[in-house]
Amino acid sequence: MSFARPQWRRAICWSLSLICLLLIPTTQAVTLPQAAVAAQQSSPPASSDSTPTLEEKKAAYAALANILENNDSRQELIDQLRQAASTPSTSAAPVLEPPKATDEDPTVLESVTSVTREYGGEVASQFAQLHNNIANAPHKPFNQQTFFNALKHFVVLAVAVFAFYWLVRRLMSPFWHRMGQWGRDKNRDHNNWLHLPATITLAFIIDLLLLALTLFIGQIISDNYHGDNRTIAYQQGLFLNAFALIEFFKAVLRLIFCPNYPTLRFFHLPDDRARYWNTRLSWLSGIIGYGLLVVVPVVSNQVNMQVAALVNVLVMGIMTVWALWLIFRNKRRIHDALARLADRSLSFFALFIRAYAMVWHWLASAYFIALFLLSIFNPGDSLKFMMSATVRSLAIIGIAALISGMLTRWIGKTLTLSPELRRNYPELQKRVNDWVKALLKLARVITVLATLLLLLNAWNLFDLWHWLTFGTGQKMVDVLIRIVMIVLLSAIGWTLLASLIESRLASDSHGRPMPSARTRTLLTLFRNALAVVISTITIMILLSEVGVNIAPLLAGAGALGLAVSFGSQTLVKDIITGVFIQFENGMNTGDLVTIGTITGTVERMSIRSVGVRQDTGALNIIPWSSITTFANFVRGIGSFVANYDVDRSEDTEKVNATLQAAVQELLENPEIRGMVIGEPSFAGLVGLTNQSFTVRVSFTTQPLKQWSVRFALDDKVKKHFDAAGIKAPHQTVEVMQTGSDVASAASFQALPPGA
Template structure:
């Protein structure tokens, strides 16, 4: 510990030299300077020996600063600037660098969030208790209350009666709209008429609500006797009526109990009436209770009673709602599963997922409404209904857009006959890319719907995220990615269509490209696909923030290492390229490679696939081919040798052979396979038992075997007719010694016929 005290003095000396304290401005450093300043006595400013705690605090602060490279460099620069002060009057100003704080752990984050929200909830309960206990007591005036109640009841009765009457008069119109929409919906190409009819009916319902509010406002202005209390209560009623009846209009849009033809979902009449009735009563009691009854009681009777009434109403309604939810949990799950079975596959996924958690979401909705109504009874119901309406509108619009996109995905674009004739694969590729874009648009719609729903419930600030947050960069990157993929798709489609146009058959009157052209174009198309895919992937990686320079460098180094380790592969590729450019073989050619004779079925950049007549399939690397024979290049030929018994007449055998060839060439099918005239060589071989006559043919490629088989048939028939015999195999047995006598006793064989 002997070195600690000198070190501390050195550090404190540096700090106090830098801190030229004045009445106008003081220079500080974090914790270390604070500890040093605290060690200074306020009486005379003399320096005293710091305590061990102050030393530890100073060491820890300085260690935190020196540990981080940025803060350490900033401290060094500030100290150098402070050391360049020319006069004592120049007071250096040091800004303490911020040391990096350790990232909180997950447990610390969860604890912090729990403490924050738990404290907020507890403070809300404390405020609620103080508001109820400390609220001033108001005197109850019976006459004033009854007078206001009479005016309130008169306005409510008039408004409800007018609204019911106007809606009753419009019932025949809604029935006709429902029948029209259903009749039009029977035709598959008129699927949009029913949703339009449903939306028009909803708009008419809203117009009737607006008209009722207008009439109610006129009645309120002329039916409050100049009393501000009565006008206030009537205003509460009209506001609550507008909000609640708008929500009920949404319920009628969803369930439509009186007009099944305008019901968008497949629900039975009994289920529709069941849910519409209960949800209407639930929303009416909660809405009029919180927005009308509680404020009137608070204003006319007592704040404490109003608060207790608020809790009582919401407690009863929340319990009833939760009981209703869990009582119908299984039935709704089954109904949603049946709806998913009837829906498109895209919507079926979301409907089945919703069927598994709908009761949890609904329970959370009413529990949140209960809590909000206790803490903020004035705005809670408005916020919940506003968020609910916006959520329903978002989901409905998203479902409409997704449904249209899904129907478009199932359709097929049809190009003109000329384009289909010139570019056979263009229509298929265009439809594939259009379907891919529509599916991408559908995914974006789902993602946007989730963000809008979170924004509707104030769980996410969408506008800030899009304009100032990470959303702006994300949207920009997504647009760039889509444009890159679109350009790549367009380029690949055009180039591949041009290549396939050259590869098309002659079924439309165009000349058939030769085998070499087909092979080269196929290889070029495959290479083009690899190049475009590689470039596109590299550009996409650079767009998402991946540094592709190390990838390119690594690919180069990897390519160099692979080139040394795969010399045979490189040799295969180079040999294959030269064979293709020399037009050595093509798909469909009959070739002999080494000991293998067969038909070429596949040619890649590394190998060739040959199928033998036995069915065996051979993959032969290009580098292993030293020589090969191709039977399809130019012409075919064969030499036919026929052995005749030595005792036959040679001239007769030649003449018979020529007669057989002449008859063969009279067949037009065979004559079309033969090039030129056959060549007769006469007698070309002589043995003890036979002599040989020969004829040679030049034919079309791969036709030599057909001509040879037909020639053999004709020669046999002519030789048999002329009595010309083939040579017989003879065996000579040699006997020696004592077996000579036995051999002499063996009868001789008869001469051949």
């Protein structure tokens, strides 16, 4: 931060003045209030009143905190205060200047060096304090009678507590067996999958209640059996506290491994491996717990600090070595077991299980090494902290696994809407299921992130509550909630609008009328445009929520659109022409059209072009802007005019009667008659040449049926003309004489008849 601005300068001066008033006696010759006045005079006054306002005091406190936080500025402030304190009384009042903070950020190497120096100094000071405690601890004389008297009361209490706890757990054993069998029977039905987790949880609660009952009995024994000796009562209290903590941890181990009740085990694990790990981890926790929480305090109280420290280091050293040996001895076996568990698990959990299988031994080693180091400096509190953090971590992971499992099961399910909704909105069910699954997956991701933050908080590596209530965390959570709400509202809006459009586009398979081709084309274009608009608006709002200034984006988009519009006039023309053709219902998909020299069926239509498939199979892509005129053969009716040429020598009345007879026979066909609209129109003789004359008949038909009727008519006309002996006109050849030689003209061979 920079102190060049007047308000910061004034704030620092006030903070220095307040410190000086508190630290320097009033009888000193050097008057630091005068220094504050001088410093205040060196900057523009904030107001006419000499008393600082509340805001100025707050700014002064904040500035002072920033000074003290930085090592260099703090040292400079200390130097100025010492210099002011050593100033002779006859000299002028000293002026305190705010330390000049450099604008340059420390390099990565400097930051690493600073952090290393800080934590290295703390570790060294801890070892120095430990050595000082051992070397300078007072020696207490050992009283054998007192020691064995306390030992007798201690052993009686311990035996009674362990015996009672073993007895009540033994009595509950048949009940736990029945609970596990009932939960497994219910679990075979996939609809009752919650019964087994509920049974396991209930068994764990009963185990904790038995532990509480045992502690209650132990406290009664301790209150009535300590020989009115405060030291013995204190030692018995140490045992009961250690017993509560350790047995609670063992109960958690029994919840995980269940060595004696396989039906209450969460995951598939052979009974021998469950007993193996439960036994060894129980021994580890018991020896470490009773060693640090009972033996070390008792030895420190009855003997001396030196022996207690040596016992602490000896116990923790042996236990740490044994734990590391167990970890690396079973490294490959546990890795393979976790890999098999991942193969049987859902894909979401398999990813985390495989990742944990790769690093579990390093995490376990770090756990026991950290416990060893912490136990050296603080034997009692370190074990409580480690066990508390461990139990909280296991609880967090268990609850997160349960929530994630429920979300994963819900993701695999499908919501089924009512038949009426599915009939009216064919795509609604699919869209609703897609959005629900997306929300469930998002909730699962949030669960994983929350689990990581809670785990860091459980080990005091991160202050989750402070992060959520102040500063970055609060803003981040607020932004995430807004983003989710915006996306959710956009999804709901798009789903409703798209479902309404698709309801109009639905086929008539359920008895509803088929929408026209024009309606289908326009609604499809409108749906695509709606998707683009909603997506663009949503993205812009999301960018503004995360702090991106969208004003330059909008301005840039406008300028870019203007530049593109000049370079894409043809594209704009295509779009505008296509829109007007669609609104005029000029053509639709499936129509037979002629555009220029191309005749074919409209196969597809986009906002820029139309695709026409010819009878040769060629697909022609025609931009809308290139269409000036076109013919549509399916608009309302179809029609054709049939002209038939006959020889000039034929009788006109006979030809017309024969043509009418052919048409009458054609119309007697019900299939052909259904294609014809109204009655045919006979025009009679409509053309005359030297060799032939032409008769005409015209038909009005259903759209695209004119060719079928024309082909059938030609067949009937030929048969009737042949039966009536009506001949087609004959082609003649006229020979022109080009020379004066008559003999050469006579040399031409006469053509045979009919040639």
